[in-house]
Amino acid sequence: MNRQAVKGDLDSRVFDTINMILLGLFAVVIIVPLWNVIVSSFSSGRSLAEGGFIFWPTEFSLENYRAVFSDSSIWQAFFISVAKTGLGVVTHVFFCAMVGYGLSKRYIRGRRLYVAMGVITMFFSGGMIPTYLLIKSLGLLNTFWVYIIPALLSYYDVVILMNFFRNVPDSLEESAKIDGAGDWRVFLSIFIPLSMPAMATIALFNGVSQWNDFMTTKLYITDQSLYPLQMLLYDIIVQSQTQSMQNIGGSAIIETTTKGVQLATIVITTLPIVAIYPLLQRYFISGMMLGAVKE
Incomplete structure (x- = not known):
């Protein structure tokens, strides 16, 4: 027994050591490029012109961020991103919850x-051109609602909530209806509070998707006043590539300045999601564990 205990303890230590090394390498692969982007965004144009990996800015500068925030379009784009993400997440989660509640009966x-x-829509779609024609026929082109209405329903999220609602004891619903509660009251007062971990998980995934989405703008929006941050970042990247090609062999000031603005915009675009994620992490973990343990 002692030998087996010592062997088991040794195997556990070897496993933990290897696991820590692999996770450490994985963390380095993720953190180092992110650190390079953040540090480079605080570097001067001269430092960026030298190229190479920047671990720490040799010439600290806030000019990139001043250039970003001095552009009035960045504030409008930030407002559009926040508005479409916030309203889109709330309406998406609530709409999916309503559909899932109905289909769970x-x-x-x-x-x-x-x-x-619903299952068919998970594997097949009409395609880009039919979807564009549908959006056009609904009058959603160049409107803010093109960010909200087409993203209301995801049947994958409906299935998750539908299976969660099935696990709610029928006795809760029956007792509420005996007391005179209707379907809406049962849904809002019983099922919504009990399903917060699942809904928070769906909200997190949908929020990241909404925040990072720029294809909707590229396909359906030509009015620049409706551009979100992601589309503005896309334009900056395209312009930087175009200017780099046009200025090969010439002055490097335009290229490095545009690159610095591009990096600063990336940091500003990523920061809100990085700040919000820890607040939803405990709900995310609870939601991912739903159905994992059966008693």
Whole structure:
């Protein structure tokens, strides 16, 4: 028994050591490029012109951030990004929860048909051109609502919430209805509070997707006043590449200045998600563990 205990303890230590080394290397692979972007955004144009990896700015400068914030379009783009992400997450989660609550009831007529139709949309879509024609026919081109309405429903999220709602004891709903509560009251007062971990997980994923999305703007928006931060960043990257090609062999000031503004915009774009994620992490972990343990 003692030999087995010593061997088991040795195996555990070897496993922990290897695991820590692998996780440490994985963390380095993630942190080093991110650190390079942040530090480079605080470097002067002369430092960026020298090229290479920057571990610490030799010439600290805030000119890149001054150039970004001096542009009035950055504030409008930031407002659009915050508005479409906040409103999009709330409406998406609530709409998916409503659909999932309805489909979780086995007595709903036509439930199998609705479920089958939803499953089909998980694997097949109409394509880019039919979707564009649909958006155009609905009058959503060059409107803020093109960010919200098409993203209301994700059947994958509906399935997650539908399975979660099925685990809620029927006795809770029955007792509430005996006390006179209707379906809306049961949904809002019982199912929504009990499903907060699942809804927070869906909100986190959808929020990151909404915040990083620029293809919707590229396909359906031509009005620059409706551009989010991500589309503004996309334009900066395209302009920097174009200017770099046009100025090969010439002055490097334009290229380095544009690169610095590009890096500063990347940091500003990423910062809100990095700040919000720790606040939702505990809900995210609880949501990911849903259904993992059965008693």
